[in-house]
Amino acid sequence: MPDIIAYFGPLELAGAAGLLILLAIGTAWIAWRRAAHRRRQRLLDSLPYPALVFHGRHPRAHNSPGADWLANLDVQAIAADALTRRQTVVRTIPAVEGQSFQARAVALSRGEVMVLLEDLAAAQRQQAFYRNFIQNVSHELKTPLTVIQGHAARLGDVPGDTESWQASRRIIADEGKRLTQLVDNLLTLARLESPAFSLDLAPLHLSGLLEEAILQVSDLAEARQIGLSLNLAPGLPRLDGDRARLKQVVLNLLDNALKYTPPGGSVVVSARLGEGAEAAHLVCAVQDTGEGIPVDDLPYIFEKLYRARRARGRPVEGSGLGLTIAQQIIRAHGGDLRVETAVGHGTTFTFTLPVKP
Numbered sequence: 001m002p003d004i005i006a007y008f009g010p011l012e013l014a015g016a017a018g019l020l021i022l023l024a025i026g027t028a029w030i031a032w033r034r035a036a037h038r039r040r041q042r043l044l045d046s047l048p049y050p051a052l053v054f055h056g057r058h059p060r061a062h063n064s065p066g067a068d069w070l071a072n073l074d075v076q077a078i079a080a081d082a083l084t085r086r087q088t089v090v091r092t093i094p095a096v097e098g099q100s101f102q103a104r105a106v107a108l109s110r111g112e113v114m115v116l117l118e119d120l121a122a123a124q125r126q127q128a129f130y131r132n133f134i135q136n137v138s139h140e141l142k143t144p145l146t147v148i149q150g151h152a153a154r155l156g157d158v159p160g161d162t163e164s165w166q167a168s169r170r171i172i173a174d175e176g177k178r179l180t181q182l183v184d185n186l187l188t189l190a191r192l193e194s195p196a197f198s199l200d201l202a203p204l205h206l207s208g209l210l211e212e213a214i215l216q217v218s219d220l221a222e223a224r225q226i227g228l229s230l231n232l233a234p235g236l237p238r239l240d241g242d243r244a245r246l247k248q249v250v251l252n253l254l255d256n257a258l259k260y261t262p263p264g265g266s267v268v269v270s271a272r273l274g275e276g277a278e279a280a281h282l283v284c285a286v287q288d289t290g291e292g293i294p295v296d297d298l299p300y301i302f303e304k305l306y307r308a309r310r311a312r313g314r315p316v317e318g319s320g321l322g323l324t325i326a327q328q329i330i331r332a333h334g335g336d337l338r339v340e341t342a343v344g345h346g347t348t349f350t351f352t353l354p355v356k357p
């Protein structure tokens with residue numbers, strides 16, 4: 001007994017305490033890892049589509065729809081690719097039993113990659129359902145709206161009416177107009193996104209189309225005390241385009257420029273032949289001296305139904321569909337729509353359209 005006491009001097013005690021601490025840290029680390037694995041498994045199980053976690057090419061975890069993909073070589077290759085590049089890789093996996101899948105591999109920490117698989121056919125079916133739903137509802141809304149607007153117009157201002165009656169009639173007419181525009185925009189978007197959509201192409205002069213659009217909004221510009229001008233480079237070539245759709249693009253951009261520019265400002269529409277990488281394109285810009293678009297809103301303005309924060313809180317009419325429609329039409333023509341803006345100074349939307357060499 002005295003021998004044992006002699007062996008447990010201060011050094012031995014410190015060693016034993018160190019061992020105990022290491023043991024405690026090890027146990028805590030194992031418990032933490034187990035909890036992390038359980039959290040990861042809960043996340044995987046909550047996903048309705050196949051999801052797997054790889055370490056290199058080796059599967060580490062998966063949910064039950066993911067079990068069928070454990071040995072898939074394409075999935076393993078995407079996981080390894082995301083790990084090497086240390087970034088998200090998205091790739092379509094060729095048809096498996098008639099279905100095409102989109103694989104998204106996201107590099108996690110500690111050499112792990114999560115692969116998520118989306119059934120493209122199901123996604124397309126869902127999109128088609130959503131498109132048809134919007135189209136049908138919009139069609140159903142169109143007739144009653146036309147009736148409401150017609151009756152609001154027929155009521156007119158009757159002598160002896162109280163001011164509040166007149167105000168109510170004006171509100172019905174204005175709101176009816178706003179709803180009709182929204183429904184029209186929804187229908188246009190549904191048509192543009194339909195697989196059956198095609199442009200009605202014919203040779204046209206962009207300059208004529210721009211002059212017409214300017215004329216169409218000139219009263220509005222005058223009422224809002226905004227200067228409106230057109231700046232055309234000489235000798236612009238013709239292009240093959242869908243006249244009605246392109247005019248809609250220019251009107252949407254002009255409408256926004258006039259909406260978001262205060263009185264005393266100016267809007268300039270210009271068109272020229274592109275240079276450098278845009279040499280075979282016409283370049284058209286709608287430039288305003290308005291409020292500009294905050295940098296936080298910029299990534300989203302082309303998204304459906306998005307309205308910048310400033311526009312949402314104010315009585316500025318709009319549905320957040322104008323830019324989405326404009327971008328789809330320009331892209332369908334093989335062109336591009338971009339924006340440059342500075343808050344408090346103004347915004348320029350520029351679109352390009354290819355011309356025949």
Ligand code: ADP
Nearest residue numbers: 256257260301307308311318319320321322323
């Ligand atoms: P909206 O019907 O709201 O105008 P759009 O799709 O046409 O919808 O535009 C989306 C958002 O982009 C608008 O809500 C507005 O905040 C912003 N925006 C578009 N054009 C301009 C512009 N010329 N100046 C400032 N903001 C603009």
